[in-house]
Amino acid sequence: MDPLHFLLQPPVFYPIIPYACTIFGGLRPGRMILIQGSVGTCATRFQIDFQCGCSTRPRSDVAFHFNPRFSSSDANIICNTLRKDHWLDELKFSGAPLRKGESFVLLFLFLTDKVKVSIGGQHFLDFTYRLPLKDVDAVGIYGDVTIKEISFLSSNPLKSVSADLQKTPLSKTFPMGLSECHAITVRGLVTVNPDELTLLLKSSDSIPFKLTANFQDQSLSYNSFIGQSWGQPQNVQTPFFLFYPERFFEILLLPEAGLFRLAINGTPVNDFRPPVFDLKSIEELQITGSAGLFAVQC
Incomplete structure (x- = not known):
């Protein structure tokens, strides 16, 4: 089947980092976002934030903060939520298959109560929402990373809008x-x-x-x-x-x-x-x- 049938909005190619864009129609259960890129050779960290808007002052709430950090050969991933300009308790996931100087493919699958993240086609973590999924309408990418493509995927993109x-x-x-x-x-x-x-x-x-x-x-x-x-x-x-x-x-x-x-x-x-x-x-x-x-x- 033509993969364009699953695209909810045009993909973004090689955005300049830092980068933020609207997720048209917002997030809802069943939506997926695929991000392909590479980690800088001297990277210390980067982050992908699924946000409630793109405001910087005051800063928009971040429903899901996905933050790989590179202090050793494998990455540790910190996940968190920013609510009313305050971070909540963070969760740490060790041993992520992300390495400096190497490319990656991340898939975020948004379900009713949580988001599932796979790296290189293998499931790696689940994160339970602390803010309503329906409020998320933007994605921001920051840090030591090069992004090749952001794809917005859905099996039925047009019905609800x-x-x-x-x-x-x-x-x-x-x-x-x-x-x-x-x-x-x-x-x-x-x-x-x-x-x-x-x-x-x-x-x-x-x-x-x-x-x-x-x-x-x-x-x-x-x-x-x-x-x-x-x-x-x-x-x-x-x-x-x-x-x-x-x-x-x-x-x-x-x-x-x-x-x-x-x-x-x-x-x-x-x-x-x-x-x-x-x-x-x-x-x-x-x-x-x-x-x-x-x-x-x-």
Whole structure:
């Protein structure tokens, strides 16, 4: 069977550590997260935190803290929970088959009352939840580690969330315009047979930012409509297409001085510098095309 049938959201490849991302739809019993990577040759520790949000100040609760430490040939793994900025009693698991300078495959299987962790295909530990699983909606990775891939797995990814999606086209207005660091986050689900997905920012007489994902040729491009004409499209350079049919996506758009910064599914992509940049004049966000939307935050 095609392994994509088990993917709940697009995988993340080679994220820059430290790294944190949203788990679309949160965790629930039966979900699995597969993490492949390698331990640094001089590593002392790294950690994978299953968090209730991505806040750093105040720090989000951590439902499951998975923390390998390398003081000898084999690793010891510390597991714990952070609640209201206080660590609870830690559990120590000795003799983990993780070694400095070597690659690993970790599989986290989330059940009703506990998470089961396997290393290299072999079960290694169970950890009973101390916070509700339904509150966990992010994963953070920190420390002396290189991550090759994070995969979000489920046998039935769409059933519980598809009914809650908003249809496109969708519009959001900005009565006071935009400002620098006014982040826009769009989360949604690509349709079964997608054609094109477009996100644009409009003013009364121009479109300073337009992002187009074309599923036919798997291309991403920027453009702007200034002075009654479209500019020359600028291709967004990525090692692979960042959208998948029937998969979740997250678009983060951040205006800064003279440019728009963009990240898709946690992957930063090219900056776009429109020929005319007046954030205060931008009045509307429009999203159209082959997707349903479950969160638009402006």
